[in-house]
Structure formats: C-alpha cells, structure tokens
Amino acid sequence: MSDGLLEIEDLTKSFDGVKALDGFSCSVRKAEILGLIGPNGAGKTTLFNVITGFLASEGGKAMFRGINLVGQPAHRIARIGIARTFQDLRLIxxxxxxxxxxxxxxxxxxxxxxxxxxxxxxxxxxxxxxxxxxxxxxxxxxxxxxxxxxxxxxxxxxxxxxxxxxxxxxKADLLLLDEPVAGIAPEMIERILSIIRKLPTEGKSAILIEHNLDAVMEICNRVIFMDAGAKVSEGTPEEVRNDPKVIEAYLD
Ligand SMILES: Nc1ncnc2c1ncn2[C@@H]1O[C@H](COP(=O)(O)OP(=O)(O)O)[C@@H](O)[C@H]1O
Ligand SMILES: [Mg+2]
Structure with a gap:
C-alpha cells in the first residue's frame, strides 16, 4: 500500500520449531492506530521484537521509510523513529x-x-x-x-x-505499545487511552497490542486479529468484532 508508513511482509520466526510468526504481513499507515489482538502466545510481542531488532526474522521484510528493519540493530531502529513499550515495562x-x-x-x-x-x-x-x-x-x-x-x-x-x-x-513517528492498559484501574486506563488517542492528530502512528477489547475497539482505526503467528482477520473494529472466527476465539 502506497501510504504505508510500515510495510511488513512475510515475517517468520520460530522458537524450537514452533512458529511464533508464520508469514505475517500487514501495513501501518501514517496517523493511524492499528489494533493487534489475539490469544496469549499468538506472536504479538514477537512481532514487536522483530520490528524493533530485538529478534531477527528468519525471512520477509519490514520496510520503514525505505529501510528494511530486518537485520538492523535495535539501537539504529530506535533512532529512525520507532519507539516501543514493554509488557514488563522495563523502567529503571x-x-x-x-x-x-x-x-x-x-x-x-x-x-x-x-x-x-x-x-x-x-x-x-x-x-x-x-x-x-x-x-x-x-x-x-x-x-x-x-x-x-x-x-x-x-x-x-x-x-x-x-x-x-x-x-x-x-519523539518517534511509530509507537509500538504492548498492552499499555492491561491490569490497571479504569481511571488510569482512561488517562492512558486519551494520550494514545491523540497520537494521530500529531501525525503519529501506533500499533496497539491489547487484551482490553473495548479499549481496542474504541481507539483503533483498524484491527488485526492474529493467532499462531498468522493474521486471521483484518478490518475496521466493527468488522473484526463481528468476524465469526474472532467471536469463536474469544468465546473459547
Ligand atoms: N524469547 C523466546 N524464547 C522462546 N520462545 C519464545 C520467546 N518469545 C516468544 N516465544 C514463544 O513464541 C510464541 C509467541 O509468543 P509471544 O509473541 O510472546 O505471544 P503474545 O505476545 O501474542 O502473547 C509463544 O509460544 C512463546 O512461548
Ligand atoms: Mg505479549
């Protein structure tokens, strides 16, 4: 897609023969919030680790501003405009x-x-x-x-x-947010969501991994549901929420 800020194609990553990413592709447009949902172990955090150079992909590419991020060291990726949070925070x-x-x-x-x-x-x-x-x-x-x-x-x-x-x-143009509101009180969820919601108005994009589906559906422009390292469903929050494959997974 021509207006893609990040174009991910066919990323693959295995751990002991188990595919955490299995030919995963997607794009992130400028000034949009893309929701990434899926069960535990679906490969969501692995995707962030590959995009940010913490893990090497075994194939495929992730193009950001003409640079293929696959194979680049994490510190370089941080300096070309991609920032992330961690599920385990990693504050000092x-x-x-x-x-x-x-x-x-x-x-x-x-x-x-x-x-x-x-x-x-x-x-x-x-x-x-x-x-x-x-x-x-x-x-x-x-x-x-x-x-x-x-x-x-x-x-x-x-x-x-x-x-x-x-x-x-x-001051990155692309923020990768790994479960930013999981496990916290509603008032703080609202404070954090209101910050994320403003990002597109500043021309920034984000991928939001989150189990809190209401939050995802409320603030994301598009949503991808992934399972076993692959994309299962993609569309507007409404489309994904009503996809029988997604409903089935969340009712399990
Ligand atoms: N560093 C690692 N070493 C071994 N296995 C890993 C590692 N990171 C992730 N995995 C495995 O890859 C799969 C996807 O994990 P992860 O990306 O953390 O899923 P999610 O964030 O969607 O819950 C899981 O089976 C997980 O156990
Ligand atoms: Mg995770």
Whole structure:
C-alpha cells in the first residue's frame, strides 16, 4: 500500500520449531492506530521484537521509510523513529521518574546528529533543555508531582503511564505499545487511552497490542486479529468484532 508508513511482509520466526510468526504481513499507515489482538502466545510481542531488532526474522521484510528493519540493530531502529513499550515495562526503578524520561531522549531521531539539529553550547545547556522538555511531558500527562520519586515507588498504573511517557519522549513517528492498559484501574486506563488517542492528530502512528477489547475497539482505526503467528482477520473494529472466527476465539 502506497501510504504505508510500515510495510511488513512475510515475517517468520520460530522458537524450537514452533512458529511464533508464520508469514505475517500487514501495513501501518501514517496517523493511524492499528489494533493487534489475539490469544496469549499468538506472536504479538514477537512481532514487536522483530520490528524493533530485538529478534531477527528468519525471512520477509519490514520496510520503514525505505529501510528494511530486518537485520538492523535495535539501537539504529530506535533512532529512525520507532519507539516501543514493554509488557514488563522495563523502567529503571531506582532512578527518578524525571530521569527515566530524560534517558528516553537518547533515542530521539537526530539526537546523535545533535550538531545538525541543535547547536548545544555545552552539555549543561543540553541537560537544562532536556529537563524542561521532560518536565513539560510529565505535566501534560499528569505525572509532574511524581517527578523526583523513584520510578519503583509509583503504583503499577502510574508505572504504565510513565512507560508510555518514556515512549513519547523518543519523539518517534511509530509507537509500538504492548498492552499499555492491561491490569490497571479504569481511571488510569482512561488517562492512558486519551494520550494514545491523540497520537494521530500529531501525525503519529501506533500499533496497539491489547487484551482490553473495548479499549481496542474504541481507539483503533483498524484491527488485526492474529493467532499462531498468522493474521486471521483484518478490518475496521466493527468488522473484526463481528468476524465469526474472532467471536469463536474469544468465546473459547
Ligand atoms: N524469547 C523466546 N524464547 C522462546 N520462545 C519464545 C520467546 N518469545 C516468544 N516465544 C514463544 O513464541 C510464541 C509467541 O509468543 P509471544 O509473541 O510472546 O505471544 P503474545 O505476545 O501474542 O502473547 C509463544 O509460544 C512463546 O512461548
Ligand atoms: Mg505479549
């Protein structure tokens, strides 16, 4: 598809002979939220791991801005505009909330080309600038009062919010969100969803893995249902919700 930001074709990944991805293909368009649903073990997280270079695909390609991500190292992929969250969050628990966000700036596109984009007089100036940026992100997302607390002291819901804020801090055009609202209270779910919902208005795209079907159906433009490493159903939230194959899987 010509308006695809990410074009994934035929990705395959096996673990001990079991195919976690079995010729998986899909595309993500600019400024859309694509929902990715499916039972545990369907291969959803593996897809993120392959796209972000944490795992190598055994075949196929994932084209992002003319670059095939397959075979690229994770740090390079992070710098060309793809950011992710993890199911297990991976915050640095001893560091403050603010420092966790500031560390995520390392992955901003152009950060390595700092001289081109910003003419830092010195590292102190850059630090002050980043601190201000991080504080304003924390203010926008309602975490400012926790800025100096260790990340490990936050509630689980707040940690999930922080992990999303860190992902936003990377200023990526494509965000891969792995179960961002699983296991948290309704009020925090709403706060997190309202941040995700705004991404397309900023021209950003996301793939949202989530078991909370109501959340997926509410905020996604399109939805893919996958099982055993392959796409089973794809369409609008309405179409996928009414697909007998999806209904059957969720009634099991
Ligand atoms: N690092 C790994 N080593 C071995 N097996 C793995 C690894 N990652 C995932 N798998 C296996 O691949 C399959 C897909 O897992 P995963 O992508 O985590 O599914 P999902 O995120 O949809 O629940 C499962 O059978 C899982 O056990
Ligand atoms: Mg998973």
């Amino acid at each position: 628990r001893q560091l403050s909330v603010l420092d966790n966000v500031m560390l995520s700036f390392r992955n901003q596109p152009g950060e390595r080309l700092g001289n081109l984009f910003f003419r830092w007089k010195n590292t102190r100036e850059r630090e002050v600038f980043h601190r201000k940026q991080a504080m304003s992100l924390l203010e926008e997302t309602g975490l400012a009062e926790k800025a100096s607390d260790p990340a490990g002291d936050l509630s689980y819901g707040q940690q999930k919010l922080l992990s999303l804020v860190c992902c936003l801090a990377a």
